[in-house]
Amino acid sequence: MVKVLIADKMSPKAAEIFRDRGVDVDEKPGMSPDELKACIAEYDGLAVRSATKVTPEILAAADNLKVIGRAGIGVDNINVPEATNRGVVVMNTPFGNSITTAEHAISMMMALARNIPAANASTQAGKWEKSKFMGVEVHGKVLGIIGCGNIGQIVADRALGLKMRVLGYDPFLSEDRARELGIRRVELDELFAKSDFITLHTPLTDQTRGIVGKAAFDKMKPGARLVNCARGGLVDEAALKEALDSGKIAGAALDVFAEEPAKENALFGTANFVATPHLGASTTEAQVNVAIQVAEQMSDYLLTGGVTNALNMPSLSAEEAPLLQPYMKLAEQVGGFAGQITESSLKKARIEYEGHVATLNTKPLTAVVLEGLLAPLMDSVNMVNAPVIARERDIEVAEVKHDRAGDYHTLIRLTVETDRGERTVSGTLFANEAPRIVRINDVPIEARLSQHMLYVTNNDKPGFIGALGSTLGEAGINIARFSLGRPGDDGPDGIAVALVAVDQPVGKEVLDKINALTHVRQAKALRF
Template identity: 70%
Template sequence: MPKVLISDKMSPLAEQTFKEAGVEVDYKPGMTKEELAAVIGEYDGLAIRSSTKVTPTILAAAKNLKVIGRAGIGVDNVDVPAATNAGVVVMNTPFGNSITTAEHAIALMLALAREIPQANASTHAGKWEKSGFMGVELTGKTLGLIGAGNIGSIVADRAQGLKMKVVAFDPFLSAERAADLGVAKVELDELFKRADFITLHTPLTDQTRGIIGKASFEKMKKGVRIINCARGGLIDEEALKDALDSGKVAGAALDVFAVEPAEANALFNHPKVICTPHLGASTTEAQVNVALQVAEQMAEYLMTGGVTNALNMPSVSAEDAPKLKPYMALAGQIGSFAGQLTEHGLKKITVEYEGHVAELNTKPLTAAVLQGLLSPLMSSVNMVNAPVIAKERNIDVTETKHDREGDYQTLIKLTVETEHQTRTVSGTLFANGAPRIVEVNGVRMEAELAPNMLYVINNDKPGFIGALGTLLGHNGVNIATFALGRRVEGEEAVCLVAVDQPIKDIVLDQLTALAHVRQAKKLSF
């Protein structure tokens, strides 16, 4: 009988669900990291919320652990790469607390508009400062939505019920999806210019970290109000404090902070700031939903091998897994490659399968492509929810199979259409099962993807490769592999360079400034 440990406070229904499925379960919330490390080796599964930290040390002691289930969306407290290396599946419950978090954002916006917490404290103190709390109406105001996914779209709906106008910035928001939501799709600077209130509903990634900072505040209306129930690192807290002190920002309501638990923060006790201790998912309904979902998912995996909402493992049947495994890696790399280069709203995705791969069950492969494509700007994207996310955003996904064989015995080709351009990426498997990129935007090449890479589009001119190598060498960046291709002599060329360490932004700026460079981006796989 599999054995699961629940190490954080969770609805009793989770324990009951495990037992009904035939899984032995221990409920021990509040353990120290030393206590957890001492006992984790006994368990096949670990069910957690946000308190338990699953570190490499814990994973090293977890000799029998097969699955970690996070009751909630964020897995910041789990070292997912370390879990993957240890062969442990990491699951989450991405949709269990969406309504709760959206409602909390609306509640904070109302409290911010009418200064309710400050007025409450003043009245309890017997001051009766009626003239001291002059609020603003939400009706007719413009709400700027940064992130229009599952939670953001619910916030938009609720805000429209309050007769607010809604503008939204989201790189993956199509014009059609924006129309369905009844929001105006805008660029970020335009949102800053127009919004009376700004609320954030985007994951914390390298692209979104500090998305609101000093430069952002300079573009905003005087008297703007900001709400954040997503992730603390999205806002530069020192810059926000300066903007509040100057009067540029009339108020802020924050449920999340850069460092949590937030026992000290520059914004604490600021008269224009409302703070709550990460309560976005803290309702009875949400706690029950995520507890039930994580127990059901973990029990299914432990008892039957079924995988649902896994962050580091494809959701495929046990029969198909051995045949699909190498193709999953290829599909994920192709999707990730295109996703890291996508900067505008997606309209259409076409995945073509040719040769041997066309004979397989390609639905999981298309899901793997979508997962790779959407992951760079979204957290918690997996093979189960990636197709749902694409559908919600009116991204047209087409899958085509060709029985013919071309230059390769097997080929996967991805075509991505955005509002501004069309990009293609093709890949194949070599004899040893290793994935290779063999075409980018019609340019033929052969490249093995590595953890750290450079993607460069340049004019095909003499001396460019030497200049690129020299610049990297001067910055102490060692080249591991170099792949180059072009369509026509003297015109556009594409190169993929694998390097031994991450490229710093200052080096990327120098690369972009090189003669003949049209575009330079750093990629990671």
């Protein structure tokens, strides 16, 4: 009998489902790290919420662990790369608490608008300061939503019911989908300038960290109010403190903080500031939903091998996995490459299969391509939920199989359409197992991708390669491989492409120097 440990306080429904499915389960919430480390080797599965930290040390002791289930969305408390290295599947429940979180954001907005927390404290202290707590209506006001995914869309629906006007910023939100939702799609600067209330519903990534900082507060209209029920780190807390103290904004409400538990914070005690202790998912209904989902998903995996909402493993049957493994890696690289070099809103994604790959089950491959395409700007994207996320954002996805034989034994071609036009990335397998990028738009190239890459487009003129090499050398960055391509073979012909594998990350300072080189049109640091 397989055995599961529930390490955090969770709805009794989870243990009930495990036992009904024939899974042995122990409930031991509140263990110390040492206690967890001492017993984790007994278990095949570990179910957690946010309190238990699944560290490399815990995973090193988990000799029999096969799956970790997170009852909720965020997996900040789980070392996913280490779990992957040890062959442990990590699952979450991305949709179980969406309504609850959205409702909390609306509640925080209303609390700010009517000064409810401060007025409550004053009244219960025996004061009657009616004139001190003059509020504002939300009716007719502009709500700016940063991140228009599942939760953001629910917030928009509730705000429209309150007769607010809604602006939305989301790189994946199309104009057509925005119109369906009743949202006016805008760029971030316009959202800051025109919103009376701003609420964040975006994941914490390298691109979104500190998205609301001093520059953002400077662009906000005087008297704006800010709500964050998404992730700590999206808001620069020092800049927020300054904006509140100066009166630049009228109020702010945070449910999440850069460091949690936030028992001390410079914002505490600031006028017009409201704080709650990460309550976004804290309703009875949400906790029951995520508990049921995590128990069902973990049971499926442990008993039948079925994989749902896995963050580090594609959904494949046992029979298909060995056959598709090299193609999955190729699909991931083609999608990830296109996603990292795409900077505007996605409208369409066309995935074409030629040669041998066209004879296989390409549905999981398409999901992995979409995962790679969407992952650079979103967290918790996997091959299971990537197609759902694409549909939510009205991204048209087409899968095409070609019977014809092309230049390669097998080929995956991804064409993405954005507001700025089309971009194509093609890849193949060498010796049926080694992925290679073989074309970027109309430029043929042969490149093996590594963890750290530099992608450069440049005018095809003499001197570029030497200048690039010198810049990297001066920064102490070693070049592992250098792949070049240009549209024509008879001499300089417009724009050329360079894909450079390096031994360490290329930081912003070095990237700025490369972008400033003569003939360079664009340089981007990529990671795989």
